[in-house]
Amino acid sequence: MLEIMDTPFNPGERLNAFSEKCKDAGAIASFIGLVRGQKGEVSELRLESYPGVTEQGIEQAIEQAKKRWPLTTALVIHRIGSMGVGEPIVLVATASKHRRAAFESCDFLMDYLKTDAVFWKHQIGPDGAKWIEPREQDYQDKNRWS
Amino acid sequence: MLKIYYFGRLSDRAGRREESLALPVGVNSVSTLKNWLDTKHGLGGALQDKSVKTMINQSLIHKDIVLQGDEEIGFLPPVGGG
Numbered sequence: 001m002l003e004i005m006d007t008p009f010n011p012g013e014r015l016n017a018f019s020e021k022c023k024d025a026g027a028i029a030s031f032i033g034l035v036r037g038q039k040g041e042v043s044e045l046r047l048e049s050y051p052g053v054t055e056q057g058i059e060q061a062i063e064q065a066k067k068r069w070p071l072t073t074a075l076v077i078h079r080i081g082s083m084g085v086g087e088p089i090v091l092v093a094t095a096s097k098h099r100r101a102a103f104e105s106c107d108f109l110m111d112y113l114k115t116d117a118v119f120w121k122h123q124i125g126p127d128g129a130k131w132i133e134p135r136e137q138d139y140q141d142k143n144r145w146s
Numbered sequence: 147m148l149k150i151y152y153f154g155r156l157s158d159r160a161g162r163r164e165e166s167l168a169l170p171v172g173v174n175s176v177s178t179l180k181n182w183l184d185t186k187h188g189l190g191g192a193l194q195d196k197s198v199k200t201m202i203n204q205s206l207i208h209k210d211i212v213l214q215g216d217e218e219i220g221f222l223p224p225v226g227g228g
Contacts, residue, residue, distance in 0.1 A: 033228050047227065050153060050220055053204050078227055090228050110228055119227030120154030131155040134226040 001073065002058050004049060006081040011091045018075050018093045025072040025095035029102035031110050037085035044124040047080045047089070054118040061112040065094065068108070069101040076109060080119070111142040148215060150183070154223040156198065160187045169215035176200055177210045179219070197224050 001018075003009075011032045019028055035045045062074050072095040079089050090113060094105040113119075114134055121132040148167055152160040160183075173179050180193040180200075192198065200207050201220040 048153065050151070050201075050204075050222070053201065053220070056204075113226075113228040115226055117227040118222070118225045120223070120225065121227070122154075131158075131223070132226075133154075133224040138226065 001075045002055060002062065003077045004055060004058075005077065005079055008083075008087060009077055009079070009091070011077075011088050014075070014077060014091055015093055018073075018095070022072050022095035025102075026097045027099040027102040028093060028095045029099070029106040030091065030093040031106055032088055033090040033110075035083050035085050035087050035089060038125075041125045041127070042085060042123055043126065044085075045083045045089070046122040046124065047078075047083070048120050048122070049080050050118045057116065057118050058113070061109060061116070064112075065105040065108055069094075069096060069105040071096050071101065071105055074105065074109065076113070078113065078117070078119070108145050111138075111145060114138045115142045148179075148213070149218045151218070151220045153220065154225075156189075156192060156221050156223055159189050159192045169213060173213070175210050175212050176202070176207065176219070179213060193221055195223075198222065 015030055022028060036042060058076055062076065065071060065074055075093040077091040083089060092106050092109045094102045096102040115138045123130055123132050148169060151164045152162060157163045170182050173182050183189065184191060184193055199222045201222060202211065202217050
């Protein structure tokens with residue numbers, strides 16, 4: 001399941017709704033990414049996507065996760081548009097019979113989202129705006145799965 | 147008409163996020179289009195940067211291809227969400 005939204009979402013509500021649909025799973029792992037304030041350096045984050053391309057890439061990553069781990073189901077909710085400090089950017093949740101598959105597939109999907117998902121981040125703060133691209137550590141994290 | 151999208155930092159360099167144009171005279175491929183756009187918008191070689199990927203009709207291309215003049219072209223600097 002994938003949703004790309006240009007309005008805020010409530011991760012707690014969405015996770016509860018997800019867990020209601022996974023009654024036959026024994027484990028759910030989730031990750032919520034928030035806009036970091038970075039001690040006042042950031043006041044706003046703007047994310048843009050390439051409609052169509054972004055969705056297709058994430059759907060493929062979810063399919064890869066399902067082939068690699070025995071998942072009951074998986075959920076990705078990702079924001080685009082303007083977000084304030086502390087606002088959720090992303091929610092990933094994976095459900096499986098056992099915890100290891102849920103943990104690992106959630107981690108895998110986040111690594112995909114950080115380095116390969118078709119988004120661009122524009123960080124705005126008191127010193128102006130700059131485009132944020134993945135760090136070397138993000139690419140190293142992703143390469144753990146290859 | 148070509149439909150061209152500039153994403154991320156490239157939209158700052160180009161001063162626009164998208165544009166539509168007819169295939170310019172002397173332009174018949176992705177590489178010649180990149181050179182033409184570079185000159186037109188003063189991009190300083192930004193489209194030729196190895197980190198910038200090109201999509202034609204929403205598919206990534208890995209080599210130069212001939213253009214018909216009705217393609218959607220996306221120029222993608224390094225991506226990342228989360």
